[in-house]
Amino acid sequence: MEETRRTITHYERELQDIKQNLLYLGALAEKAIANVTASLLERNSDLARQVIEGDAEIDKLDTEIEEKCIRLMALRQPIARDLRFITTAIKINGHLERIGDMAVNIAEKVLQLNEVPQLKPYIDLPRMAEIAREMIRGSLDAFVREECELANRIRRMDAEIDTLNEQIFRELLTFMLEDARTIHRALLIMQVSKNLERIADHAKGMADMVVYMVTGINVRHQWPGDTTEDICNVKRDERE
Amino acid sequence: MRGKLFYKIFGTYLVIAGLAIGIVGILAGNQIRAKLEAQVENELMANARIVDLYPMKEIQSRAEEIARIARARVTILDREGMIVAETDRDAAALGGHLERPEIQEARVRGRGTATRYSQTLREEMMYVALPIPKGQEIAGYIRLARPLVEVRKSVEEFTGILLKSFVIVLITSVIMAFLFSKRLTSPIRDMEHFTERLRRGEAPGTLMIRSSDEIGQLAENINYMVDELQKRIAALQEEKAKVEAAFSSALDGVLILDPQGRIETVNRGMRTMIGERYRDIVGKTPLEAFRNIGLQKALDQYRSGGTLVSQVIELGEGEPVMLDVSITPVRGVDAAEGKTMLVFHDLTRLKKLERMRVDFVANVTHEIKTPLTAILGYVETLQEGAIDDRETARKFLCTIARHAERLNRLVEDLLTISNTELGEIHFSFESVALSGIAQSVLHMIQQKADEKKIRIASAIPEDLPLIRADRDRLSQVLINVLDNAVKFTPEGGTVSLSAAPAAGSEVVVKIADTGIGVPRDEIPRLGERFYRVDKTRSRELGGTGLGLSIVKHLMTAHKGRIEIESLLGRGTTVSLYFPSA
Numbered sequence: 001m002e003e004t005r006r007t008i009t010h011y012e013r014e015l016q017d018i019k020q021n022l023l024y025l026g027a028l029a030e031k032a033i034a035n036v037t038a039s040l041l042e043r044n045s046d047l048a049r050q051v052i053e054g055d056a057e058i059d060k061l062d063t064e065i066e067e068k069c070i071r072l073m074a075l076r077q078p079i080a081r082d083l084r085f086i087t088t089a090i091k092i093n094g095h096l097e098r099i100g101d102m103a104v105n106i107a108e109k110v111l112q113l114n115e116v117p118q119l120k121p122y123i124d125l126p127r128m129a130e131i132a133r134e135m136i137r138g139s140l141d142a143f144v145r146e147e148c149e150l151a152n153r154i155r156r157m158d159a160e161i162d163t164l165n166e167q168i169f170r171e172l173l174t175f176m177l178e179d180a181r182t183i184h185r186a187l188l189i190m191q192v193s194k195n196l197e198r199i200a201d202h203a204k205g206m207a208d209m210v211v212y213m214v215t216g217i218n219v220r221h222q223w224p225g226d227t228t229e230d231i232c233n234v235k236r237d238e239r240e
Numbered sequence: 241m242r243g244k245l246f247y248k249i250f251g252t253y254l255v256i257a258g259l260a261i262g263i264v265g266i267l268a269g270n271q272i273r274a275k276l277e278a279q280v281e282n283e284l285m286a287n288a289r290i291v292d293l294y295p296m297k298e299i300q301s302r303a304e305e306i307a308r309i310a311r312a313r314v315t316i317l318d319r320e321g322m323i324v325a326e327t328d329r330d331a332a333a334l335g336g337h338l339e340r341p342e343i344q345e346a347r348v349r350g351r352g353t354a355t356r357y358s359q360t361l362r363e364e365m366m367y368v369a370l371p372i373p374k375g376q377e378i379a380g381y382i383r384l385a386r387p388l389v390e391v392r393k394s395v396e397e398f399t400g401i402l403l404k405s406f407v408i409v410l411i412t413s414v415i416m417a418f419l420f421s422k423r424l425t426s427p428i429r430d431m432e433h434f435t436e437r438l439r440r441g442e443a444p445g446t447l448m449i450r451s452s453d454e455i456g457q458l459a460e461n462i463n464y465m466v467d468e469l470q471k472r473i474a475a476l477q478e479e480k481a482k483v484e485a486a487f488s489s490a491l492d493g494v495l496i497l498d499p500q501g502r503i504e505t506v507n508r509g510m511r512t513m514i515g516e517r518y519r520d521i522v523g524k525t526p527l528e529a530f531r532n533i534g535l536q537k538a539l540d541q542y543r544s545g546g547t548l549v550s551q552v553i554e555l556g557e558g559e560p561v562m563l564d565v566s567i568t569p570v571r572g573v574d575a576a577e578g579k580t581m582l583v584f585h586d587l588t589r590l591k592k593l594e595r596m597r598v599d600f601v602a603n604v605t606h607e608i609k610t611p612l613t614a615i616l617g618y619v620e621t622l623q624e625g626a627i628d629d630r631e632t633a634r635k636f637l638c639t640i641a642r643h644a645e646r647l648n649r650l651v652e653d654l655l656t657i658s659n660t661e662l663g664e665i666h667f668s669f670e671s672v673a674l675s676g677i678a679q680s681v682l683h684m685i686q687q688k689a690d691e692k693k694i695r696i697a698s699a700i701p702e703d704l705p706l707i708r709a710d711r712d713r714l715s716q717v718l719i720n721v722l723d724n725a726v727k728f729t730p731e732g733g734t735v736s737l738s739a740a741p742a743a744g745s746e747v748v749v750k751i752a753d754t755g756i757g758v759p760r761d762e763i764p765r766l767g768e769r770f771y772r773v774d775k776t777r778s779r780e781l782g783g784t785g786l787g788l789s790i791v792k793h794l795m796t797a798h799k800g801r802i803e804i805e806s807l808l809g810r811g812t813t814v815s816l817y818f819p820s821a
Contacts, residue, residue, distance in 0.1 A: 016500075020525060023525075023527045024527055024533070024536055026531065027527065027532065027533050027536065028533060137531065140531075141528075
């Protein structure tokens with residue numbers, strides 16, 4: 001009896017450990033976005049290079065977390081909720097790693113942008129970065145606290161980012177039409193914007209997985225807003 | 241309510257009494273019965289001995305007589321066992337008696353005895369039989385039988401006495417048990433109530449039990465323990481209150497993590513330090529609560545090394561707070577509990593001051609270097625031959641003088657500031673009429689204003705209360721502010737000086753200009769040493785960047801204050817509040 005209980009707590013500790021590791025990875029990814037945004041706004045190439053170098057740590061942690069998840073699956077053979085937790089963790093891990101890569105992509109563009117005069121003051125880009133970070137943070141919060149509603153709210157934030165991305169695209173288009181010399185810079189900015197938009201997509205993917213983890217319902221290919229509104233409640237009613 | 245103890249004691253009494261009486265009853269009863277039976281037997285036997293006196297025939301005829309004397313039923317049997325005479329008529333018809341055990345015994349041994357239950361009499365009967373001799377032969381048998389009524393009655397009587405005494409013992413033992421259990425349980429119950437109150441945390445007082453036996457001793461021990469316990473509790477509570485007071489009032493932030501690494505306690509200092517950004521952090525791990533890589537790294541380092549860790553981290557965004565975090569284990573009674581304490585020390589202010597100091601040195605160096613470079617440059621040119629060209633030399637000397645003058649002003653300003661800060665300037669405060677000083681100051685500034693075609697308006701009411709000020713320093717304050725006003729007002733503008741009594745026995749002097757103004761978020765920084773809104777422009781205008789800083793210091797020394805309002809492009813109003821005399 002004693003033996004069993006100890007195994008359970010040990011098992012739980014392993015799950016906890018994975019959670020904390022993911023949070024740390026999330027913090028790293030968030031920091032990378034914050035730094036890359038600052039490097040763009042302050043035209044600080046050192047900071048951008050720091051982001052590129054920092055990706056190694058993200059990659060290392062990514063591998064570590066994946067190994068931990070796989071080992072846990074092999075040794076403990078989790079079922080039901082725990083299994084959903086582990087699969088979610090693996091997916092979130094992947095998303096975060098990709099987010100780190102995208103921060104690197106942006107950093108590379110920033111390095112190029114810092115070589116040339118600033119095309120225009122950046123207003124929407126920092127907002128996009130801020131929302132993207134909020135989405136990452138929110139998804140991880142929802143993951144740790146297993147909160148379906150929060151995850152759902154995060155999923156809906158993606159639309160905001162898409163709007164901003166399109167707005168930036170249109171704005172840059174006018175720049176390019178007016179003056180061909182701005183094309184290079186405008187394209188770079190566009191890529192920054194695109195990468196931020198994809199970061200948000202990944203953050204939404206994480207939130208999708210959290211909804212799946214809590215409710216067991218796959219919402220990945222559904223538009224957040226209409227049907228997903230009461231997903232959390234539907235499941236709760238069933239439970240009661 | 242009778243406790244269990246009562247039943248235990250009562251039961252014990254009962255068992256002992258019952259056992260004693262039972263054993264006595266059985267043993268003595270048997271003894272009595274045996275004695276009485278023997279007596280009856282002897283009596284019957286003695287009566288039966290008549291056979292030794294009379295022959296068969298005589299006995300046969302005297303049966304009734306014998307029966308009367310012996311108080312027994314007499315049966316005379318012939319040698320075949322047939323009844324020849326029978327005193328009991330009811331039994332007369334009965335047949336052969338030779339098989340009866342008493343007869344058999346009499347025939348063989350010469351006397352026979354038997355006790356039997358008689359169906360006819362429904363009574364235990366004792367039979368005694370003797371053979372009636374006739375020479376060497378047996379002529380017949382005489383049998384005397386007597387019911388054992390007396391014996392039975394005697395035994396019953398005895399049993400009755402025993403039962404009575406048992407009842408008495410029963411009643412006595414109930415009373416005894418009741419009294420004894422009460423005597424025993426009442427102090428125990430007192431103790432029970434006492435400890436119950438203690439358990440509920442009420443003040444239990446002292447246990448009053450007057451008894452010198454073990455229970456009294458126990459009560460005394462309990463009293464001692466309670467006393468000791470309360471002393472300890474009081475000491476602990478005091479200790480706790482002290483720690484809590486220190487904990488909550490400390491400016492440093494303290495977090496305590498439980499063994500699972502979750503935040504258990506947050507003190508007020510911590511809450512102020514981290515502000516509104518991080519609420520509801522109790523119950524979360526630091527990573528969940530703060531998402532801070534630096535903090536997590538410090539924690540990881542602490543956990544892997546288990547030693548005190550001190551590290552500087554940056555928390556929050558926008559305006560992050562710089563925190564020095566030290567991590568130490570909390571040593572409880574249980575060593576395995578493994579709580580962790582994180583103490584945060586706010587370095588934000590310190591770092592800011594440090595940066596200001598560095599800035600100051602850099603600024604001073606820069607400010608001094610600029611005129612010095614110019615002076616050195618011109619001197620070098622002069623040395624290289626320009627001195628021979630009188631016209632150029634004069635121009636150069638003028639420039640050198642101007643820069644030297646500027647250097648001098650700078651050093652003087654710096655001296656003023658440092659002296660004010662060190663408190664080495666001697667102020668001679670007196671009641672001063674503002675109008676007089678204002679006149680002379682305006683006169684001094686007039687020339688500069690005229691150069692820029694700036695109109696200077698002055699409106700100081702005649703009945704303005706006197707103010708408490710040092711004449712020279714007051715002039716310096718006014719000059720500095722007016723000089724700034726003129727400096728930053730474009731040609732054709734207006735600078736106005738006005739004064740009025742203000743609330744709280746103060747006099748406010750307002751200097752307003754129609755100048756370039758200051759952006760709103762720069763206003764709080766005016767007064768910082770060497771702070772310039774527009775660096776190049778200000779220097780062109782010959783400012784040292786110390787003017788307002790000096791004003792601020794002097795106003796503080798006057799126990800007054802300075803307020804600045806400004807609209808970008810519209811002008812600035814500086815309000816100087818002096819205490820009235």
